[in-house]
Amino acid sequence: xxxxxxxxxxxxxxxxxxxxxxxxxxxxxxxxxxxxxxxxxxxxxxxxxxxxxxxxxxxxxxxxxxxxxxxxxxxxxxxxxxxxxxxxxxxxxxxxxxxxxxxxxxxxxxxxxxxxxxxxxxxxxxxxxxxxxxxxxxxxxxxxxxxxxxxxxxxxxxxxxxxxxxxxxxxxxxxxxxxxxxxxxxxxxxxxxxxxxxxxxxxxxxxxxxxxxxxxxxxxxxxxxxxxxxxxxxxxxxxxxxxxxxxxxxxxxxxxxxxxxxxxxxxxxxxxxxxxxxxxxxxxxxxxxxxxxxxxxxxxxxxxxxxxxxxxxxxxxxxxxxxxxxxxxxxxxxxxxxxxxxxxxxxxxxxxxxxxxxxxxxxxxxxxxxxxxxxxxxxxxxxxxxxxxxxxxxxxxxxxxxxxxxxxxxxxxxxxxxxxxxxxxxxxxxxxxxxxxxxxxxxxxxxxxxxxxxxxxxxxxxxxxxxxxxxxxxxxxxx
Numbered sequence: 493x494x495x496x497x498x499x500x501x502x503x504x505x506x507x508x509x510x511x512x513x514x515x516x517x518x519x520x521x522x523x524x525x526x527x528x529x530x531x532x533x534x535x536x537x538x539x540x541x542x543x544x545x546x547x548x549x550x551x552x553x554x555x556x557x558x559x560x561x562x563x564x565x566x567x568x569x570x571x572x573x574x575x576x577x578x579x580x581x582x583x584x585x586x587x588x589x590x591x592x593x594x595x596x597x598x599x600x601x602x603x604x605x606x607x608x609x610x611x612x613x614x615x616x617x618x619x620x621x622x623x624x625x626x627x628x629x630x631x632x633x634x635x636x637x638x639x640x641x642x643x644x645x646x647x648x649x650x651x652x653x654x655x656x657x658x659x660x661x662x663x664x665x666x667x668x669x670x671x672x673x674x675x676x677x678x679x680x681x682x683x684x685x686x687x688x689x690x691x692x693x694x695x696x697x698x699x700x701x702x703x704x705x706x707x708x709x710x711x712x713x714x715x716x717x718x719x720x721x722x723x724x725x726x727x728x729x730x731x732x733x734x735x736x737x738x739x740x741x742x743x744x745x746x747x748x749x750x751x752x753x754x755x756x757x758x759x760x761x762x763x764x765x766x767x768x769x770x771x772x773x774x775x776x777x778x779x780x781x782x783x784x785x786x787x788x789x790x791x792x793x794x795x796x797x798x799x800x801x802x803x804x805x806x807x808x809x810x811x812x813x814x815x816x817x818x819x820x821x822x823x824x825x826x827x828x829x830x831x832x833x834x835x836x837x838x839x840x841x842x843x844x845x846x847x848x849x850x851x852x853x854x855x856x857x858x859x860x861x862x863x864x865x866x867x868x869x870x871x872x873x874x875x876x877x878x879x880x881x882x883x884x885x886x887x888x889x890x891x892x893x894x895x896x897x898x899x900x901x902x903x904x905x906x907x908x909x910x911x912x913x914x915x916x917x918x919x920x921x922x923x924x925x926x927x928x929x930x931x932x933x934x935x936x937x938x939x940x941x942x943x944x945x946x947x948x949x950x951x952x953x954x955x956x957x958x959x960x961x962x963x964x965x966x967x968x969x970x971x
Contacts, residue, residue, distance in 0.1 A: 499730065514716060545669045558649075577627030585698065812829065819901070843876075883905050
């Protein structure tokens with residue numbers, strides 16, 4: 493348990509300074525500084541900042557674990573809380589701009605316990621602002637957040653998951669609180685100049701309203717895609733080391749069959765870099781098309797497939813798609829199966845539409861489909877939601893259309909296919925050869941040139957006479 497808490501805390505701190513927090517930073521900065529300092533109340537900014545961040549922690553923790561379950565139980569749309577958060581953000585922003593509106597908005601908080609208000613209703617509203625920000629905060633997804641989200645959506649909430657969630661949320665809160673306090677510090681210095689202090693509040697309100705508009709129309713995604721993933725290496729060190737992987741796997745009593753980081757295969761495991769002959773079973777692959785069962789894993793050696801490998805491996809039969817509620821981009825929305833694509837090379841792409849990591853990888857996946865589909869490459873997107881609003885069919889359909897995704901997409905709202913693949917990453921790519929054998933995996937971003945080279949190798953293996961277009965130029969940005 494202590495190891496889980498440490499992993500969650502460190503992962504949260506890293507996430508709190510990652511590029512994915514950029515959209516909410518202006519809100520926290522101005523929220524911390526929106527309390528006017530008066531004589532004898534120098535700690536007003538500190539208390540308001542603490543309440544805002546407390547709201548973020550409570551909202552994010554509860555909604556990540558229980559949001560989908562709660563909304564379904566009360567019969568509300570699964571994107572209700574996100575829209576509610578946007579409305580609150582707009583109202584708080586307008587309140588900072590127009591004092592009379594702020595006074596009306598704060599009236600409900602005047603009767604709150606002193607622990608929340610301290611005779612200042614503005615601080616009570618700070619906690620509500622934090623709750624709203626928690627519904628809009630979309631952190632970069634790693635194995636820790638994936639474990640929390642999937643456990644919550646599938647109802648597999650244990651003591652370990654709860655501890656991991658709390659530790660992760662507290663870790664995220666540490667850098668966010670520091671940023672809110674920076675805003676409070678600036679506000680305190682400007683408080684002696686009423687005109688400047690008032691301008692600070694108006695600027696904060698304007699930023700909140702504009703951010704709400706930007707989030708409504710997904711305008712912040714472009715900025716997040718442009719900013720380099722400067723915390724990725726550190727996140728990998730914390731979340732992808734063997735001890736962390738074993739601890740996270742223990743939360744669902746599963747034994748990962750695919751290695752998370754490049755490492756030599758154990759002596760008891762085997763891997764083949766040669767494609768199997770057509771019509772023959774791969775070495776040590778199960779006879780059926782299902783993933784190796786836990787009993788099979790326990791009874792004998794399994795094949796290790798290493799993420800970001802530069803050569804093809806033999807990782808056993810690719811699991812079938814299961815539990816898909818809806819299919820998009822297929823004739824009459826009919827289901828897609830690996831069997832129906834027999835004889836084709838298949839790339840299975842796990843993603844979710846609000847995940848910035850997925851958005852960075854998506855242009856490469858789309859480019860491969862456009863370039864190689866006519867040569868025998870099929871791509872299947874498995875949309876496994878991270879947050880409650882990503883379960884809504886309409887939201888996914890809109891994202892598929894706006895992102896220009898043309899290949900089949902299956903809605904894995906129950907995370908059944910995710911679990912069949914023992915997946916723990918957004919995004920993740922699983923490359924399957926024409927005989928249905930899993931040959932290559934990539935967890936997270938990067939490795940695009942290697943993945944494309946292996947796609948080309950499998951296409952040529954299946955059809956030596958195929959004439960392939962030139963590879964994607966890595967020097968030219970993929971749009």
